[in-house]
Structure formats: structure tokens, C-alpha cells
Amino acid sequence: MTQTPAPSLADLRQEIDRIDAGMHKLLMERGDIIDKLIAIKRSQASGSAFRPGREASMMREIVGRHHGILPVDIVESIWRVIIATFTHVQAPYTVHGDISLGNAAMRDVARFHFGFVVPYETHDDAGDVIHALSHSRGDLGLVPVAAPGAWWRALEGETAPKIIARLPFVERADHPAALPTYVLSKPIDEPPSSSDVRLVSAVLPVAPAKLPQGWSVPAHAGAALLVALHPGQTAVALAEALPAGTSLEPIGSHALAFVLPKAGG
Numbered sequence: 001m002t003q004t005p006a007p008s009l010a011d012l013r014q015e016i017d018r019i020d021a022g023m024h025k026l027l028m029e030r031g032d033i034i035d036k037l038i039a040i041k042r043s044q045a046s047g048s049a050f051r052p053g054r055e056a057s058m059m060r061e062i063v064g065r066h067h068g069i070l071p072v073d074i075v076e077s078i079w080r081v082i083i084a085t086f087t088h089v090q091a092p093y094t095v096h097g098d099i100s101l102g103n104a105a106m107r108d109v110a111r112f113h114f115g116f117v118v119p120y121e122t123h124d125d126a127g128d129v130i131h132a133l134s135h136s137r138g139d140l141g142l143v144p145v146a147a148p149g150a151w152w153r154a155l156e157g158e159t160a161p162k163i164i165a166r167l168p169f170v171e172r173a174d175h176p177a178a179l180p181t182y183v184l185s186k187p188i189d190e191p192p193s194s195s196d197v198r199l200v201s202a203v204l205p206v207a208p209a210k211l212p213q214g215w216s217v218p219a220h221a222g223a224a225l226l227v228a229l230h231p232g233q234t235a236v237a238l239a240e241a242l243p244a245g246t247s248l249e250p251i252g253s254h255a256l257a258f259v260l261p262k263a264g265g
């Protein structure tokens, strides 16, 4: 029986060149599709190209089907950069990062999720980020969930910026840009789906001795709570669980995080 000879280094490099050319061609083809999409989106009311629900479901699909020796970190980061860059091609925007919990961690979040083509500006606190968004056309803000003070109160009111996503989309141990971060923008034309987490600013008459049981409170400061309503939970039930005189204001929503099990775990 004749054995097929093992491929040479030159053969394998030829294969790599063929694959790279194919990937490059597909990316250019993706650009042609985005070009057509721009025309459709221009005719819609909102000036913003972001569709955070669509982005979250794409990331879920991509990371969910991945296997092989290429680390999932790189797959997530490549597609984040592709999507963020094609969004920028549709309508230019700047990412504003709140560095109150550290410059390096926020820069990693911004670069991992938005790449290097999208301009990145830093601000000393969440208030400055929200102010910058209010005066922009379609910029994005990044605020750490644990940023100091009741920063989310500046998101109350119909025309104020809102939370539209939570990063990282894909949660796993040792994520390279792990700082839990909210993405903010001016209100967008995408109603939350029934499987999204809706965020509420609750202001109690006095600071509570302990946080309400059975509710997710990602952040709190004095009498102000940022409450995350998970699918099935309602603002009416939350109001009943909190003291009389509490005010509740919607401040955005985000997709449920996709939790990736630990490799081998």
C-alpha cells in the first residue's frame, strides 16, 4: 500500500495563504453587505447604527459553536472588532471611558470590544461620560458597574442617555477584559426583548439597612439602588417589595450575559 507523503512546509503555507485570501475576500464581501445596510438604516428614524440585541445574539452563536485550538478569547475579540468597526463605518462614533476605577482596566475593555479604529476618550468620572454622550450624535459611554456614587441617577428621564449593553457579553473565568462595564448611549430605537435584563433606578425614602432580598442590585449608594430586573420580574413587584415613597425610573436594558463553562469544568 502506498502512503501519502506528509505535506511539506511549503504545502502547508500554501494552504494558509488560500485560507487567508478566503477570509479576506469574505470580510470585503461583508463590507459590501454593510454598504447596503447603511441605505436601509438611514431611512429609519434613529441616527445610531447600534443594535445591541443583535450583537449579543451574534456573540452567543459565534462563541457557542467555537471549538479547536484557537483560544475563544481571540475569536470573541476578532468578532467584537469586526462588528464595532463596521458599526463605525456605518456612522462614526467615539467611545468615552470612565477611568474612575483605573485607566488600564478601562482601556482594555474599550480596545477588546471596540478595537483601535474607533476613537477612544477618557473621562474622570461617569458624570463626565454621560455629559459627553448628551452632547454627541451617536457616541458610546463605558462606565464600570461599580463606579463610585449614584452615577446612574443621571440616566433618569426620557431623553437622558441609557444603558444599552453590559460587557463582557461572554462571561468566563480569566476573561482578558473582565471589568464589569455598562455601555451607555442616547436612547436608541430598539425595545428590550422579553429575555433582556431591564435596569431601574430606585430611590428609597432613606438608605436601607440591608438590600432587598430576591432582587439583583448591581450597584447602590445611600438610598439610591440600581436594580436589574431579570426576565419574569416586574417593576410592579419591585415597587411592592420596596418601602412606600420609593421612586422607580427605567434607565435601560441589556442582554443576559452568556456564561461560558470553564474548559474541562
Ligand SMILES: O=C(O)C(=O)C[C@]1(C(=O)O)C=C[C@@H](O)C=C1
Binding pocket: 037, 049, 050, 051, 052, 054, 055, 082, 083, 084, 086, 087, 090
Ligand atoms: O445588523 C445590523 O443592524 C448591523 O448594523 C450590522 C452589525 C454587524 O456588523 O454585524 C453592525 C452593527 C450592529 O450593532 C449589529 C450588527
